[in-house]
Amino acid sequence: MSSPESSSKHRELGLTDGEHHRIVALLDREPNDVELAMFSLLWSEHCAYKHSRKLLRRLPTEGPRVVMGPGENAGAVDIGGGLAVAFKVESHNHPSAVEPFQGAATGVGGILRDVFALGARPIAILDSLRFGELDSERSRYLLDHVVAGIGHYGNSIGVPTVGGEIYFESPYEQNCLVNAMCVGLAPADRLIRSAATGFGNLVVLIGASTGRDGIGGASVLASAELEAGSEKRPSVQIGDPFEEKKLLECCLELLDRGLLVALQDLGAAGLTSSAGEMASKGGTGIDVDVARVPLREADMEPFEIMVSESQERMLAVVAPELLDDVLAVCERWETGAAAIGEITDTGRVRVLRGAEVVGDMPVEALVDGCPLYDLDPAAPEEWIYPNRRTLDAEGPGQTLLELLGAPSIASKRWVFEQYDSIVQSRTVHRPEAADAAVLQVPEAGTAIAVAIDGNGRRVACDPYAGTVEAVLECAQNLACAGGEPLGLTNCLNFGNPEKPHVAWQLDRSTRALADACAELGVPVVGGNVSLYNETDQGPIYPTPVVGMVGEVPDPEQVPGMALRGGEALALCGPFSPSLAGSELAKARGELVDGLPAPAIAPVAAAIAFVREAVRSGRVDVAHDVSDGGVAVAVAEMAIAGGSGVRCNLDELAEMRGASAEAALFGEGPGGFLLGGEADAIGALAAEAQAAGVETIVIGEAEGDEVILSAGDLEIALALADAEHAWRSLGEHMGAGVI
Amino acid sequence: MTFGVLQFPGSCDERDALAACERIGDARLVWHGDDDLGDVDAVVVPGGFSYGDYLRAGAIARFSPAMVAVERFAADGGPVLGICNGFQVLCEAGLLPGALLPNEGLRFVCRQVEVEVTSVDTAFTAACPAGQRLSIPVKHMSGRYFAPGDELDRLEAAGQVAFRYAPGQNPNGSARDIAGVASQGGNVVGLMPHPEHAVDALLGSDDGLRLFESLGVRASLAPAAS
Secondary structure, three states, X not given: OOOHHHHHHHHHOOOOHHHHHHXXXXXXXXXXXXXXXXXXXXXOHHHHOOOOHHHHOOOOOOOOOEEEOEOEOOEEEEEEOOEEEEXXXXXXXXXXXXXXXXXXXXXXXXXXXXXXXXXXXXXXXXEEEEEOOOOOHHHHHHHHHHHHHHHHHHHHHOOOEEEEEEEEOHHHOOOOEEEEEEEEEEEHHHOOOOOOOOOOOEEEEEEOOEOOOOOOHHHHHHOOOOOOOOOOHHHOOXXXXXXXXXXXXXXXXXXXXXXXXXXXXXXXXXXXXXXXXXXXXXXOEEEEEHHHOOEOOOOOOHHHHHHOOOOOEEEEEEOHHHHHXXXXXXXXXXXXXXXXXXXXXXXXXXXXXXXXXXXXXXXXXXXXXXXXXXXXXXXXXXXXXXXXXXXXXXXXXXXXXXXXXXXXXXXXXXXHOOOOOOOOOOEEEOOOOOOOEEEEEHHHOEEEEEEEEOOHHHHHHOHHHHHHHHHHHXXXXXXXXXXXXXXXXXXXXXOOOOOHHHHHHHHHHXXXXXXXXXXXXXXXXXXXXXXXXXXXXXXXXXXXXXXXXXXXXXXXXXXXXXOOOOOEEEEEOOOOXXXXXXXXXXXXXXXXXXXXXXXXXXXXXXXXXXXXXXXXXXXOXXXXXXXXXXXXXXXXXXXXXXXXXXXXXXXXXXXXXXXXXXXXXXXXXXXXXXXXXXXXXXXXXXXXXXXXXXXXXXXXXXXXXXXXXXOOXXXXXXXXXXXXXXXXXXXXXXXXXX | OEEEEEEOOOEOOHHHHHHHHHOOOEEEEEEOOOOOOOOOOEEEEOOEOHHXXXXXOOOOHHHOHHHHHHHHHHHOOOOEEEEOHHHHHHHHOOOOOOEEEOOOOOOOEEEEEEEEEOOOOOOOOOOOOOOOEEEEEEEEOOOEEEOOXXXXXHHHHOOOEEEEEOOOOOOXXXXXXXXXXXXXXXXXXXXXXXXXXXXXXXXXXXXXXXXXXXXXXXXXXXXXXX
């Protein structure tokens, strides 16, 4: 029987009446307050994926190099030499929109814990960020504090931030996106799972003490639309990278010494989630005694202890005879540790306060009992996002200058110089030196390339084509570094899935992700879904973000993007430029529905060709064609190399039936710019053509001007002017041209 | 040559420093709680955020048992190199003059910079020609070198300014472009740039090796005071 009071209580906690009925049926009684709090969090969108789980089943997850797939704290792939790379991307959007510094910092802290929970030492962080346009004070505030928060955590803990991407678009004005990806390295045979096994084994809480901070952070913030005002600020967790640094070193030493049966981080929903999931994966039960949890505040209620999202905590399963050894290691690292419960054969999560049972639920009901919902997708009939003309250029030269200075395209040096990109001595290419970050792994005699990509505007134009493009773009970035993708992680950032057009975006986007990964042969090894990214101003652009890890056999053979004087430049691949959904269309306020349908196979062939060309050392410079089209990509290469450049795009326009303007500024997948000594580039172009990968030589580096012509359009800019525009991001942030 | 590399809770660059030292000789980590350095010929106090840099960068680490041992080692003339947070720790400990303040821009800065060797009469610059330019990265939040004007005059006159940022390269507003200083005896050296992150051309530069190589040079020129 539901009393009126309890039914209003479950609604306050975000559960529907139907979900509440189901809990009553599963328990065969009304849940008490502790149980209701625990159910409400584990059955939240953030923890239960109740609107996305069915769609995620589409994704290909198997591959020859996968050693850990979805369902664990992070995915992992084999890189040879007995080593595995673990990686995952996760969102911290809502906390960052409410409190950007701590939101972003704890986003980094959380994804780091996901990776070292596997026993992998984090070796790199990448970030994918979205804000409103930079002419808004709120956007500048969010950018400033998000970047400071990411830097504060990553720099302090000694993990380099090696890459990422940032876009500024008005639909993110109120609801910024902060997605952080962590890459870790571990001996392949020492990766540890999170399944709690061994009846009688102890449950040990390691790390920080438990306080009232972040109570309900994940479910409260991430499972409903953001409302105006900042009354949810107290729900945001507070990060302490020093505590996490000790925790990281402590956990890796515990694993090195073989002292743990299982390890799991405490993230969203705190102890409730980690204890429930560990028991669920192990097919066991778990008893947790809240009286034994070290607290920051003495008078915390059992439900508060169970749902607190205090940061920098891990849950370990330990054989009783090894407890003293575990505690000794923790003491050496000056990190807290307490045995708070044990693994049982009951199949139940029991919450005790001393001898008193204050909660008792079947593990299965708590972890897997949440109903999964079907979506009700319907395509919108017209473009539902704002259009605003900002371009006031006359002529193609001015247009190129404005595009180079557009914050989404401009150099992000102002951002990445605030991140330590070199600690751990692996970073072969620092940010903006190449399309992908390259990290050497001398222990395995190899290197890896990592990149993270997504373009919400293009996904908004066409959720299917835009998502395919994100996967291709990421693979293209790896190819420019000679990297072959081993696995993919994704973060699906969307609006309210209960709205038909958002459901349609999500449906089309996951279908595209599945198709593109299948065709490229890249398994999805993990990911995260962030829904309800909308406010009363409307939803964000649908923003699937993909991160990839690729294998680079020889880090000495990795070209950068600096084109030097005298080098020739070729355009390689089935790139067919279109102004649809482009930066130029945005600047003109001419965005409409629809992108050209992508053909994945020819792009995949070009990716393979470029990868092999890079690996064989026949390419000195490689850069993919992305935002702003060929004109922007060529200018970026000229700026990086400090040389002028002269290119003609008539052949491209003719080949594709594209207008001169589209040849210069049009976008689309499958374009690579390859540079090197003229004869070598000529030979490479001929070889590519013979292999069925369309390639044309378009120009060479010379002089001190950026000269591009297509049809009757001619661009001639002083290199210094182009560079000045491209380096203008700092000016928006009061730091001048940097 | 055996290097001891200190490890505090919150050290971040200790493994990088260890690897850099291993290019020259043997190296091992020294736990912050140990008050005995063991049989080492040189000490590196590495970068990072010792004790979270709480209170003030380097302020807590200087009280660790290992630092007490380093003070004795330095007093006996042993060579000690403080890098970034290590430089801050050595200043806090009074082994080096001056202090490191928050960067002028009030932001963390990670950047490759050109550094000039301004004194070759130290344990870690003896392998360098005077005025040699080294390409070494900086990465810090509090790297603005400060000392009162008369103290700066004295340091310059005594040849204790070991490194300066090349003209136009000062990333943090350091007084007189000072990137690193040495003790009066030249055996203790601290700098904000990270020579241990400039020991491999593949990763950007190997100019930082000169600092580690200098130990052998100085040892052969003038046997250690101890």
